[in-house]
Amino acid sequence: MTRHDQFAHPAPAVVLIPKPFANCTQTFGAIGQERVCQACKAKHAAAKHARRHAKRNGTGLPAPREIQIITLLRLGMRNKQIAAEVGISEGTAKVYISRMLRKFKVEDRHALGRVPIV
DSSP states (O other): HHHHHHHHHHHSSSSOOOOOOOOOHHHHHHHOOOOOOOOHHHHHHHHHHHHHHHHHTTTOOOOOOHHHHHHHTTTOOOOHHHHHHHHOOOOHHHHHHHHHHHHTTTSSSHHTTSOOOO
């Protein structure tokens, strides 16, 4: 192969990506970059603000990890079992549960298990 042959057929400048993507994170992920568009940043910031506001008022919806823990509470698991299932320490499971008790303004873990998950 001569030096001229190396450059005679360069790689294509455009790589076609299969579509559709649900959001910009998937689109950028397909090309190997971790970016987020301005619209998604704004949407994420608004959702974060809504969660904070709801948390202060005790009317917040559970976060994804909280949903996971509430689901395990509904199955009757103890802190140690929840920790093993989720992959956290038992102390962290206790902290999650105690914060959720305050957040949802409930008395005990049985009432926490009745928190609606949307």
